[in-house]
Amino acid sequence: MSDEFDDLKKAMDAAMPAHDAARKAANLALAQKNFETLQETANEPRLTSDRPKRGFIRGVREMLNVMSTRGALTASTALVALGLVVVVPDWQQGPVLFDAGYQVEESQPLPEKRERAEVGDGLQSIGQSNDAEILAEDAPMIATEPMVQGAPALSSAEFDAYSRIAPAPAEGMIWQPESTTETFPDADQNPLKVTAEEPVSTFSIDVDTASYSVVRSSLTNGQLPPAGAVRIEEMINYFPYAYPAPDGEAPFRPTITVADTPWNPDTQLLHIAIQGEEPATEDRPPLNLVFLIDTSGSMDAPNKLPLLRQSFALMLPELTEQDQVAIVTYAGSAGQVLKATPATDRAAIMAALDNLSAGGSTAGEAGLQQAYSVAESMAEEGEVTRVILATDGDFNVGLSDPQALEDFIADKRESGTYLSVMGFGRGNLDDATMQALAQNGNGQAAYIDTLSEAQKVLVDQFTGALFPIANDVKIQVEFNPAQIAEYRLIGYETRALNREDFNNDKVDAGDIGAGHSVTALYEITPVGSPAVLNDPLRYGEASATESSEELGFFKLRYKAPGEDVSQLIETPIALGGEVSTDMRFAMAIAGFGQLLTDSPHLGDWGYAQAIELANAAKGDDAFGYRAEAVRLMRLAESLEQ
Amino acid sequence: MRMEPSNESLAQAAAGGDAAAFALLLERQYEGIFRLSFRLTGSRVDAEDLTQDVCATLPAKLRGFRGEARLTTWLWRVVVNAAHDRRRRAASRAKHTDGWGDWEVNRRASEAETAERADWLTEAMHALPDDLRDTLALVLDDVTHDEAGEILGVSPGTISWRVSEAKKHLRALREREDQV
Numbered sequence: 001m002s003d004e005f006d007d008l009k010k011a012m013d014a015a016m017p018a019h020d021a022a023r024k025a026a027n028l029a030l031a032q033k034n035f036e037t038l039q040e041t042a043n044e045p046r047l048t049s050d051r052p053k054r055g056f057i058r059g060v061r062e063m064l065n066v067m068s069t070r071g072a073l074t075a076s077t078a079l080v081a082l083g084l085v086v087v088v089p090d091w092q093q094g095p096v097l098f099d100a101g102y103q104v105e106e107s108q109p110l111p112e113k114r115e116r117a118e119v120g121d122g123l124q125s126i127g128q129s130n131d132a133e134i135l136a137e138d139a140p141m142i143a144t145e146p147m148v149q150g151a152p153a154l155s156s157a158e159f160d161a162y163s164r165i166a167p168a169p170a171e172g173m174i175w176q177p178e179s180t181t182e183t184f185p186d187a188d189q190n191p192l193k194v195t196a197e198e199p200v201s202t203f204s205i206d207v208d209t210a211s212y213s214v215v216r217s218s219l220t221n222g223q224l225p226p227a228g229a230v231r232i233e234e235m236i237n238y239f240p241y242a243y244p245a246p247d248g249e250a251p252f253r254p255t256i257t258v259a260d261t262p263w264n265p266d267t268q269l270l271h272i273a274i275q276g277e278e279p280a281t282e283d284r285p286p287l288n289l290v291f292l293i294d295t296s297g298s299m300d301a302p303n304k305l306p307l308l309r310q311s312f313a314l315m316l317p318e319l320t321e322q323d324q325v326a327i328v329t330y331a332g333s334a335g336q337v338l339k340a341t342p343a344t345d346r347a348a349i350m351a352a353l354d355n356l357s358a359g360g361s362t363a364g365e366a367g368l369q370q371a372y373s374v375a376e377s378m379a380e381e382g383e384v385t386r387v388i389l390a391t392d393g394d395f396n397v398g399l400s401d402p403q404a405l406e407d408f409i410a411d412k413r414e415s416g417t418y419l420s421v422m423g424f425g426r427g428n429l430d431d432a433t434m435q436a437l438a439q440n441g442n443g444q445a446a447y448i449d450t451l452s453e454a455q456k457v458l459v460d461q462f463t464g465a466l467f468p469i470a471n472d473v474k475i476q477v478e479f480n481p482a483q484i485a486e487y488r489l490i491g492y493e494t495r496a497l498n499r500e501d502f503n504n505d506k507v508d509a510g511d512i513g514a515g516h517s518v519t520a521l522y523e524i525t526p527v528g529s530p531a532v533l534n535d536p537l538r539y540g541e542a543s544a545t546e547s548s549e550e551l552g553f554f555k556l557r558y559k560a561p562g563e564d565v566s567q568l569i570e571t572p573i574a575l576g577g578e579v580s581t582d583m584r585f586a587m588a589i590a591g592f593g594q595l596l597t598d599s600p601h602l603g604d605w606g607y608a609q610a611i612e613l614a615n616a617a618k619g620d621d622a623f624g625y626r627a628e629a630v631r632l633m634r635l636a637e638s639l640e641q
Numbered sequence: 642m643r644m645e646p647s648n649e650s651l652a653q654a655a656a657g658g659d660a661a662a663f664a665l666l667l668e669r670q671y672e673g674i675f676r677l678s679f680r681l682t683g684s685r686v687d688a689e690d691l692t693q694d695v696c697a698t699l700p701a702k703l704r705g706f707r708g709e710a711r712l713t714t715w716l717w718r719v720v721v722n723a724a725h726d727r728r729r730r731a732a733s734r735a736k737h738t739d740g741w742g743d744w745e746v747n748r749r750a751s752e753a754e755t756a757e758r759a760d761w762l763t764e765a766m767h768a769l770p771d772d773l774r775d776t777l778a779l780v781l782d783d784v785t786h787d788e789a790g791e792i793l794g795v796s797p798g799t800i801s802w803r804v805s806e807a808k809k810h811l812r813a814l815r816e817r818e819d820q821v
Contacts, residue, residue, distance in 0.1 A: 008765060008811060009781050017685040019675040019692070027696040028667060035655075035663050035700035 037297045189597060190489045190496075194534050195481040201489055202476045202497040204509030205274070205518045206231075207464075208438060209457070210423055212238035213447035214431065215596065216628075219635045225596060229431060232491030232593030233520065239589065239625055240461070241517045241582040243275035250569060251469040252276040252512060256554055257577030261523055262587050262613055263605035266531030270487075270522040270573065271583050272477075272554065276469050278515035284467055286322040287386070288340070288378040292371035293356060294391035295331040300358035303449065304425040308390050309353045311422075311454030316350075318462045319343030326374050327352050330367025340378045365405055375417045384467055384561075386418040389437065392425045409441040410508065416562060418468065418511075422457070423447040435494065442471060442511050460623060464513035470558040472509040472566065475520060476502040477573070479552040485532045486525040488601065490590050502557060505566045512558070519586045523601065524551070550574060581619045585626060588614035592633055595640075607637035648712035656703045666712075667699065673713070674720055680778035681724040683766045694723045710791065717784065718792045721775055728771065769810055776803040 211234035218225035246253035255273040327338035338352035379385040419441025438445035501507040557566040655663035679688035779789040790797040
């Protein structure tokens with residue numbers, strides 16, 4: 001009767017293909033990612049903090065591994081077991097649960113049989129295997145035992161639900177115990193160069209400040225920053241310095257000083273300071289700003305979208321009626337939420353900002369395209385047009401090829417629209433992409449972790465952040481091999497240029513905003529110094545015969561905004577120059593950055609010396625930035641130990 | 642002895658935000674989702690795509706799982722609905738393809754599909770109207786008529802009627818082929 005039916009069933013079973021393993025892995029990962037995004041956008045209080053984490057379970061396991069004596073183990077097991085029980089619901093329900101009722105119970109000893117092996121192994125397998133059955137079995141076991149023994153105050157109702165206990169270590173910790181999706185540029189430290197072999201050093205200036213904020217965010221969360229996040233030049237350039245202001249035609253003035261190296265008595269530091277002019281604010285051209293705001297699900301955290309709102313609100317009073325503001329958002333699909341509006345219409349702008357809500361994935365590319373087209377529609381002759389991209393750095397939709405995005409931005413740069421990138425929040429900060437975008441878009445990358453940082457970037461340094469005074473600023477230093485044996489550029493690893501790029505006006509480089517100052521430091525080793533690390537070559541050519549007193553020759557190229565042809569500033573480098581407080585502070589920060597990256601060039605010089613140097617060079621410090629830097633050094637010193 | 646958490650308790654834990662439970666649940670059900678996807682679409686490529694759709698939307702969908710049905714019943718409904726969505730999208734895409742690029746992509750895709758569907762099985766499945774095919778995909782997967790009715794939102798009687806309709810179709814198809 002049912003021949004066809006059976007045939008079909010058999011044929012169907014026979015033809016059933018095996019699913020593709022790679023697709024399965026991708027699909028499972030996708031599901032997990034969506035699951036996590038969903039949790040992030042949910043309104044419930046979250047267990048995970050936003051900071052880069054080492055994993056709760058791992059921390060517990062490490063603690064257990066460190067403990068050695070049997071007594072300590074028994075005691076710690078009790079604490080750990082209870083710790084899992086007590087701390088977990090506490091995170092879910094706020095700090096109220098941390099009251100004396102629980103604290104007292106913690107000291108109750110557990111029976112001998114509950115030993116490290118059992119709990120430790122349980123934790124180990126939770127941490128290492130993806131087998132959540134273990135979770136279902138072990139988690140309640142750990143949880144219920146001390147409850148019976150020592151904590152009658154906890155009602156069983158609080159613990160019987162599998163979902164109450166298991167999710168705590170589970171969320172984002174078991175499955176990716178240590179991974180965050182943060183990415184940082186991967187650049188090696190600048191090596192020591194032998195002047196006779198490579199006398200010319202070329203780099204692009206860098207006015208980004210993101211690195212310092214990321215370092216600060218890491219340190220204040222009790223962790224040393226990842227080495228890739230430390231860009232020494234960005235840390236130095238984070239601070240305002242009062243270098244001698246330009247007086248002539250050029251929009252800025254280089255000041256070159258040779259000073260003793262704090263960390264090495266046998267070398268010297270070549271301190272290059274470039275101070276940009278500060279045009280009178282009344283004369284500034286009208287400004288067209290397009291806020292391109294990431295409203296993807298991951299932005300729904302107090303230090304992301306709400307902070308962004310407050311930050312832009314801080315900036316609005318700096319704008320005048322001749323300025324215009326438009327807002328474009330991107331999340332899943334891009335859309336314009338505020339058409340070009342005079343900046344004085346604060347109510348309309350704030351209403352548009354308040355209406356933003358986070359949800360969905362991130363269509364970064366579509367958003368950028370729309371922002372640029374809005375910006376182009378606003379641009380008029382003599383005005384400055386800038387797209388300000390605010391994101392947590394996660395571009396997960398529509399960006400199949402990061403290179404294509406960079407090319408797109410580089411292309412738009414030609415149209416005269418600038419791009420600034422502001423990073424918010426930690427966890428999936430794509431520092432590398434943000435850097436690349438800002439560099440390619442003639443802009444600045446800043447990382448906003450607190451409202452005071454927003455104030456620094458958007459209010460205190462408002463003009464510098466938004467009004468360029470020179471584009472494509474490149475520096476080339478040629479050292480005299482008769483005077484300088486070796487040299488090393490501190491920082492600027494991601495900004496290195498080829499020697500021939502210096503004179504090539506097609507090659508892009510960093511831009512200076514109004515009133516910006518830029519500092520670059522070379523550590524130089526004079527010929528004959530005991531600090532020379534490379535022996536002379538036996539068969540090498542004799543070094544330059546012409547002996548000159550000059551240490552080297554400094555060249556700088558820049559383009560006036562809107563121009564295609566660069567102008568040249570050059571000056572010989574001589575010994576001497578007055579060492580100012582600002583310079584000493586920059587050196588202290590350079591030392592701090594090298595300490596964070598474990599530079600081999602510092603010898604015995606450590607945090608104590610860096611702190612001493614910075615403290616002595618605080619100067620006026622009207623905004624308290626330098627005092628904060630000293631605090632961070634002290635934190636790093638403690639964390640390093 | 643290790644206790645296996647039931648699908649339903651896993652689903653509820655996952656709906657409550659438990660990532661571990663969610664991962665375990667999906668791992669367990671993945672093969673089932675894929676098998677049903679294959680029966681619904683009749684091609685491996687489409688089945689992979691459909692499975693991906695289901696995986697992508699499952700986290701959000703799970704929030705709606707209240708535990709009043711068996712998990713698999715609920716899950717098969719999600720899969721069937723995702724298949725409907727795909728068909729709808731495919732239909733409107735076919736209508737709106739205007740650029741040469743899309744046309745070329747579609748042409749190649751359909752060629753590939755034709756090659757794959759050359760056998761009796763897929764031809765038979767594709768000869769059936771969508772509702773009969775969905776029904777058959779479920780019933781062939783050893784889902785009871787009652788459950789299939791619940792999944793498709795029709796009465797068990799309708800399922801029985803559809804199954805006999807499908808058999809008629811298949812018989813006719815077989816006879817036509819035999820004549821050739």
